[in-house]
């Protein structure tokens with residue numbers, strides 16, 4: 446089974462998303478692969494209604510570190526659960542880089558999300574500078590060790606790792622399948638080192654970064670890749686559905 450996750454980022458309105466969801470639900474009626482979309486907060490309640498009875502999982506793109514209280518502008522894990530959200534993205538590079546989200550914060554968010562029964566898609570990935578300096582492995586090791594600090598091996602069943610090299614996001618320049626295979630093997634080794642060989646093998650790892658209808662199948666067929674986290678190319682329901690159907 447493959448995992449096809451979409452990330453809307455800050456796109457569309459609630460009015461737009463209704464038609465989108467109807468198309469997606471129709472096109473995924475008998476889908477055996479896992480299909481999921483992470484939508485803006487404002488869309489979640491409506492999306493839940495439209496996804497009722499469908500196979501499509503619903504996610505948010507972020508979650509608060511704290512449980513509740515004086516945190517103006519934040520949305521808690523309880524609030525997401527309350528509207529029927531299944532999972533949340535955590536640590537997307539846009540959150541880390543534009544909003545200075547630290548590994549410490551990512552770690553707190555993962556713990557909060559899991560404690561409240563949300564599944565987690567933990568996003569990791571290196572910058573172009575790190576890649577060019579030949580430090581991908583040490584960077585990912587530090588990122589994963591800090592993000593997963595204090596989490597138990599049995600909690601990994603509710604965590605998906607999305608490897609999204611920053612230089613490939615929104616650039617139209619995806620990593621090559623060779624690069625993806627190599628780096629995802631590194632990610633699995635790191636997880637094996639932190640937990641166990643079994644954990645490294647079993648953890649679900651997605652690739653993200655300029656996945657499009659042309660490279661989708663070859664990326665999904667790359668060794669070690671369980672699925673994709675798709676930004677730009679998920680925004681058109683027909684395009685997204687035909688990628689899913691092409692599997």
Ligand code: 13P
Nearest residue numbers: 452614615654655676677
């Ligand atoms: P693009 O597919 O637009 O490159 O975005 C990838 C991404 O950041 C998904 O989270």
